[in-house]
Amino acid sequence: MNMSKQIIDGITLIVIEENEANLANSEAFKAYVKKEIEGGDRKIAISFENVEYVDSSFLGALVAILKALLPLGGKLVLFQINADINNLFQLTKLDKIFVLKEHIEDALKELNE
Amino acid sequence: MNNNLPVTLQLEVPRYVKEIRAFTQRIVALVLANIVLSSAEISKVKMIIVELTTNSIKHDLGGQAEIKLLIDRSILTIQKVHKGGMLTFSSSEQFPFNSVGKVLGISFSDENRHDIKILDAYKFQFLERTVVPLSIADVPEHFGLHIMVAASDIFTYEYCPIMNENKFTVEFYVGELKPRYS
Numbered sequence: 001m002n003m004s005k006q007i008i009d010g011i012t013l014i015v016i017e018e019n020e021a022n023l024a025n026s027e028a029f030k031a032y033v034k035k036e037i038e039g040g041d042r043k044i045a046i047s048f049e050n051v052e053y054v055d056s057s058f059l060g061a062l063v064a065i066l067k068a069l070l071p072l073g074g075k076l077v078l079f080q081i082n083a084d085i086n087n088l089f090q091l092t093k094l095d096k097i098f099v100l101k102e103h104i105e106d107a108l109k110e111l112n113e
Numbered sequence: 114m115n116n117n118l119p120v121t122l123q124l125e126v127p128r129y130v131k132e133i134r135a136f137t138q139r140i141v142a143l144v145l146a147n148i149v150l151s152s153a154e155i156s157k158v159k160m161i162i163v164e165l166t167t168n169s170i171k172h173d174l175g176g177q178a179e180i181k182l183l184i185d186r187s188i189l190t191i192q193k194v195h196k197g198g199m200l201t202f203s204s205s206e207q208f209p210f211n212s213v214g215k216v217l218g219i220s221f222s223d224e225n226r227h228d229i230k231i232l233d234a235y236k237f238q239f240l241e242r243t244v245v246p247l248s249i250a251d252v253p254e255h256f257g258l259h260i261m262v263a264a265s266d267i268f269t270y271e272y273c274p275i276m277n278e279n280k281f282t283v284e285f286y287v288g289e290l291k292p293r294y295s
Contacts (some may be wrong), residue, residue, distance in 0.1 A: 015200050023167050024130040050133065053159065060254035070249050087156040091263045092256055097249065 001025040003032065011111050012036055013104075015047040021058040030061035034068050042074035047105040054088060065072040066098065075099070079107040115147040126169045126178035126193065133170070137162045140182065147184045148287060157264040158189070160285050164257050165193045168281075189285040197279060199235070199272040208272060209234035216240065225255040225263075236271040292294040 002017035019022065033044065044065075048054075052066060062078070069076050079101040081089070089095040101107040122143060127136045140162050141155060145223070169178040173239065178195035200207055204219040206212065210231045217237075220226040229237040239262045246252045253259075261268045267284040 020130075020134055022130055022133065023161075023171060041251060053137075053163060055133075055163050056256035056260055057167065057171075059256045063252050063254045067249055067252070082155045083152065088160060088260070091157075091160070092259060094252075097246075097252060103235065 001028040003029070005036075006019075009061070009112070011043045011045055011108060012041040013045050013047065015049065016051050016060040019050060019052045021048070021051045021053070022094070023057040026055075026057040029058070030064050033065045035103040037065070037068050037072065037074065042069070042072060043111040044069065044074065045077045045079060045103065045104070045111060046047065047080050048078060048085060050087065052082065054085050059088070059092065059094065062098070063094070075111050077101055077107040077110050079104060114149055114186075115184075116148060117184055120147050122182040122184070124180045124182075126166055126180055126195075129171065130167070130170055133163060133166050136166060140180070143182065144184055144189060148186065148189065150287060153185070154285075154287065158191075158285065160260050160264045161191055161285070164260050165191065165281060165283075169193065169195065187287050188285055190282065191285065192280055192282040194278060194280050196277055198277075199274075200270055206231075209213065210237070221258075222255070224253045225258075226253075227258060232269065235274065236269060239268045239270070278281055 004015045004017055006013050021029070036044065066076055077099045080103070081100055083097060086100070089098065099110055100111060118212060118236060124140070137159050141158060144150065144158060147151055165180065181192040181194060183190035184291070202219040202221050204217055210233070213231050213233065215231050216227060217229050218229060219229055226241055228240040228264050230240055239258060241261070241262050261283060265283040266286045269282045271280040271282070273277070
């Protein structure tokens with residue numbers, strides 16, 4: 001899966017460089033982020049700027065990542081989510097479980113609190 | 114709005130994940146060429162097509178599966194049809210059902226559970242579940258069928274033993290007509 005990673009003030013910023021977050025890349029994405037968590041990353045922000053749609057497989061991967069991170073005292077913020085993906089989070093009620101932010105500044109602020 | 118409704122269309126489900134986005138866009142364009150949908154409704158139709166198609170590819174139904182669209186003034190029906198064995202699940206009752214009208218809990222795995230209403234010996238409707246997870250550990254990682262239920266007004270599964278055919282049918286009420294079945 002194409003993604004980029006950088007560290008900003010101790011926060012791991014992952015940008016998904018794909019238009020589609022789906023069955024084809026969900027397992028690779030989950031494995032990648034879980035490896036970062038195992039490596040000690042605890043504050044993670046994921047940008048969906050390039051992503052047009054998310055399917056159920058990728059939602060499952062995000063839940064698995066959150067399940068790995070929260071017991072370790074970590075925080076996960078998803079940001080730059082388009083209207084369709086936002087509707088998906090609302091419909092599945094996952095908007096109550098994930099922290100969703102509009103802009104990178106909001107995501108970084110949330111993780112620094 | 115097309116004045117010559119209803120319109121029926123039939124499309125072969127893509128074989129590869131990389132085709133899902135274009136297929137979804139194509140179906141949305143076909144629907145919008147006939148009826149008017151709000152942006153929220155379009156979003157739900159996209160989710161339904163993505164999940165029906167993903168389910169086919171995931172379970173390797175490929176070219177054997179078809180999507181049938183029935184576009185009418187106030188109801189959009191999206192049906193995925195594929196040949197093959199019936200859906201298997203754990204529950205206190207199995208096909209052919211005897212208790213028409215009964216609400217039953219079924220599971221495809223420990224964390225993929227659903228409530229259904231039996232409509233016929235080989236047909237049931239998926240119902241919305243209202244179970245609130247107590248902690249993050251209880252949140253499921255399987256969302257495909259839950260998305261279908263939440264995005265549609267009626268979502269049913271039917272198996273035809275004679276034709277050896279599976280039908281997943283979504284009914285989607287458009288605009289002001291928004292009845293909810295219990």
